Amino acid sequence: MQKIIDPWGSELVEDYVKIVKDFGLEKFNTKLFPNPSRLMRRHTVFAGRDLDIIAKCIKDKKPFYVLTGIMPSADKIHFGNKMVIEQVKYFQEHGAKTYVLVADLEAAATRGITLEEAQKRAMEFHIPAWIALGLDPKKTTFYFQSENKDVMHLAYKYAKKITLNEFRAIYGVADPSRIFAALTQAGDILYPQLKERMPGIVPVGIDQDPHLRLTRDIVRRTKAEKFFLPAGIYHKFTPSLSGKMKMSKSHPQSCVELPEDFSSVKKKIMRAVTGGRETLELHRKLGAEVEKCMVFELLKTHLVEDDKELEKIYKAYKSGKMSSGEIKQIACEKMELFLTTFTKDLKKAQKDVKKLKFIKFG
Amino acid sequence: MQKIIDPWGSELVEDYVKIVKDFGLEKFNTKLFPNPSRLMRRHTVFAGRDLDIIAKCIKDKKPFYVLTGIMPSADKIHFGNKMVIEQVKYFQEHGAKTYVLVADLEAAATRGITLEEAQKRAMEFHIPAWIALGLDPKKTTFYFQSENKDVMHLAYKYAKKITLNEFRAIYGVADPSRIFAALTQAGDILYPQLKERMPGIVPVGIDQDPHLRLTRDIVRRTKAEKFFLPAGIYHKFTPSLSGKMKMSKSHPQSCVELPEDFSSVKKKIMRAVTGGRETLELHRKLGAEVEKCMVFELLKTHLVEDDKELEKIYKAYKSGKMSSGEIKQIACEKMELFLTTFTKDLKKAQKDVKKLKFIKFG
Numbered sequence: 001m002q003k004i005i006d007p008w009g010s011e012l013v014e015d016y017v018k019i020v021k022d023f024g025l026e027k028f029n030t031k032l033f034p035n036p037s038r039l040m041r042r043h044t045v046f047a048g049r050d051l052d053i054i055a056k057c058i059k060d061k062k063p064f065y066v067l068t069g070i071m072p073s074a075d076k077i078h079f080g081n082k083m084v085i086e087q088v089k090y091f092q093e094h095g096a097k098t099y100v101l102v103a104d105l106e107a108a109a110t111r112g113i114t115l116e117e118a119q120k121r122a123m124e125f126h127i128p129a130w131i132a133l134g135l136d137p138k139k140t141t142f143y144f145q146s147e148n149k150d151v152m153h154l155a156y157k158y159a160k161k162i163t164l165n166e167f168r169a170i171y172g173v174a175d176p177s178r179i180f181a182a183l184t185q186a187g188d189i190l191y192p193q194l195k196e197r198m199p200g201i202v203p204v205g206i207d208q209d210p211h212l213r214l215t216r217d218i219v220r221r222t223k224a225e226k227f228f229l230p231a232g233i234y235h236k237f238t239p240s241l242s243g244k245m246k247m248s249k250s251h252p253q254s255c256v257e258l259p260e261d262f263s264s265v266k267k268k269i270m271r272a273v274t275g276g277r278e279t280l281e282l283h284r285k286l287g288a289e290v291e292k293c294m295v296f297e298l299l300k301t302h303l304v305e306d307d308k309e310l311e312k313i314y315k316a317y318k319s320g321k322m323s324s325g326e327i328k329q330i331a332c333e334k335m336e337l338f339l340t341t342f343t344k345d346l347k348k349a350q351k352d353v354k355k356l357k358f359i360k361f362g
Numbered sequence: 363m364q365k366i367i368d369p370w371g372s373e374l375v376e377d378y379v380k381i382v383k384d385f386g387l388e389k390f391n392t393k394l395f396p397n398p399s400r401l402m403r404r405h406t407v408f409a410g411r412d413l414d415i416i417a418k419c420i421k422d423k424k425p426f427y428v429l430t431g432i433m434p435s436a437d438k439i440h441f442g443n444k445m446v447i448e449q450v451k452y453f454q455e456h457g458a459k460t461y462v463l464v465a466d467l468e469a470a471a472t473r474g475i476t477l478e479e480a481q482k483r484a485m486e487f488h489i490p491a492w493i494a495l496g497l498d499p500k501k502t503t504f505y506f507q508s509e510n511k512d513v514m515h516l517a518y519k520y521a522k523k524i525t526l527n528e529f530r531a532i533y534g535v536a537d538p539s540r541i542f543a544a545l546t547q548a549g550d551i552l553y554p555q556l557k558e559r560m561p562g563i564v565p566v567g568i569d570q571d572p573h574l575r576l577t578r579d580i581v582r583r584t585k586a587e588k589f590f591l592p593a594g595i596y597h598k599f600t601p602s603l604s605g606k607m608k609m610s611k612s613h614p615q616s617c618v619e620l621p622e623d624f625s626s627v628k629k630k631i632m633r634a635v636t637g638g639r640e641t642l643e644l645h646r647k648l649g650a651e652v653e654k655c656m657v658f659e660l661l662k663t664h665l666v667e668d669d670k671e672l673e674k675i676y677k678a679y680k681s682g683k684m685s686s687g688e689i690k691q692i693a694c695e696k697m698e699l700f701l702t703t704f705t706k707d708l709k710k711a712q713k714d715v716k717k718l719k720f721i722k723f724g
Binding site for chain 1: 467470471472477508509511514515517518519521522524525526529536537538539541542543545546
């Protein structure tokens with residue numbers, strides 16, 4: 001039986017190599033793109049689909065787009081979400097036309113809030129947070145899913161292009177609500193090509209790959225439309241600080257939220273699973289089990305930009321010279337700086353949000 | 363196993379009594395509504411849901427609405443479609459706020475035409491034809507499904523209110539395309555209540571009852587919205603002139619189209635199945651088998667307004683005094699008059715169509 005990755009689930013996917021094989025993904029080549037980002041260099045980005053096409057667009061300065069969505073149901077995001085934004089930022093900085101949609105329809109349908117609430121949350125928090133995390137609002141086109149009739153028309157049309165069994169093969173389940181959500185996402189993903197046919201890339205956690213596969217199947221079945229197959233680029237999940245699952249707001253004690261007071265995050269870091277040995281003596285002797293350390297994971301994926309600095313920490317920790325207490329100390333310092341900057345940038349972005357370039361629909 | 367009525371099929375439903383029982387419909391009481399229409403008096407209208415509520419609205423002059431949709435895929439309609447329009451006309455004349463939507467999304471998805479083509483056909487033909495058949499454009503609100511974001515939002519939201527198995531129980535089948543079409547129809551049916559909660563009635567052939575049942579189930583599951591359950595009123599199909607199926611454009615030789623040249627319709631009437639006996643001698647002796655006569659059916663359902671006139675024809679034919687040739691002759695005369703009037707009214711309506719009250723969406 002084919003393995004099903006459920007975009008609505010929260011399990012942690014452990015065996016990334018197997019996933020690459022099972023789903024026919026391309027293993028990510030860190031040399032493919034110019035000036036690879038921290039996430040690319042550190043193998044947090046691990047796979048893709050049609051990445052060559054995007055690399056060629058960057059090289060030849062040909063038009064392409066990057067697209068992602070905001071789910072404005074909660075009033076916070078977390079460190080896991082941050083990676084998507086950083087991926088979008090990378091492609092934006094390398095020439096991509098950037099589309100960010102607010103999935104207010106999906107939020108309203110699945111989270112029991114009104115469209116107005118969803119839109120308000122997006123305007124007051126999510127979009128400013130994304131800007132604070134590096135998205136250039138001047139180079140980004142925003143829209144609300146519920147305002148975009150073209151997307152809804154595409155979704156309706158695409159319903160004809162997929163059978164229930166095919167849907168179930170991709171998603172593991174099939175119910176009316178998920179069918180609507182998934183086909184609307186397919187509409188979102190292809191929407192930028194309605195006006196200009198061009199390659200596009202969607203950075204996602206691997207759990208979102210079903211949406212990419214569905215959309216690519218639809219493109220193959222609507223050849224007359226001459227859409228490009230959307231490329232996908234996949235990053236590993238940020239594990240929770242307990243290392244047991246992917247970081248999720250459902251488990252706040254092992255999740256770094258944004259925004260969150262440093263004092264609160266500090267407590268979580270202090271309680272995080274580390275690579276430390278049972279005693280300091282053993283630690284000095286055997287060195288840390290770095291691959292089990294959720295604090296090092298934080299540094300590697302999120303908090304240390306410079307490769308040499310990270311390597312230095314790694315070596316000291318791995319050799320036992322650096323203790324778990326010390327690595328927590330480093331993480332806390334970096335985290336405090338990050339949170340201070342984020343809070344300041346968020347406030348600024350919240351003031352500027354009204355100037356954004358939203359698509360106006362007739 | 364529960365009988366499934368398929369709104370996408372073309373079979374002729376023979377046992378109306380059984381249908382009333384199986385689907386828990388109310389048998390239509392010809393005295394329920396004031397000044398019952400020809401279709402009501404002649405038992406072409408045979409069942410309903412929540413008709414008392416609508417009757418009370420008419421009696422008390424309380425607001426209610428009547429709603430129906432135009433499928434603008436072909437460039438003709440036929441005598442079977444005509445009944446829906448007459449039903450809408452009846453309720454419009456008895457105080458209903460009238461909504462007519464153009465199902466351009468459904469036409470585009472299922473008939474392989476563009477939204478623009480669908481809208482063009484509706485404007486150039488269907489809407490004028492409906493006006494020619496008695497709809498008062500000044501008292502009617504028209505909209506295109508694809509323009510109505512509220513309807514699309516309702517559809518998306520309602521997807522959460524129905525499971526796949528429930529959908530299958532109602533429709534017999536469940537595939538993404540039908541799920542989209544059906545939930546969008548539910549959105550259409552309830553749309554008039556978004557601004558004003560009021561009872562509404564949807565006149566349909568019995569094959570469309572699944573849409574009513576789905577919509578009523580959704581209303582029951584969204585009690586906080588305080589929508590009224592939409593009432594339904596059902597008419598029998600107009601059988602084809604061969605008597606073998608419901609009238610359908612797929613079988614043009616037994617279908618009276620609108621518009622159609624009288625000379626062409628005349629040929630079809632001349633070839634229609636009648637109640638005549640094998641020889642004129644036998645006919646005079648035994649009388650006609652009126653219940654098998656598709657020409658009498660045409661007179662009863664469509665062409666003779668006056669009950670006494672119809673009864674006179676019935677008696678003469680039943681007793682054998684009137685031959686099948688004579689009844690065809692009567693039908694041809696009536697048909698010619700009808701088609702002449704329709705053609706004239708259609709031309710006038712085609713000129714006036716630009717003045718219509720279409721909902722403008724922001």
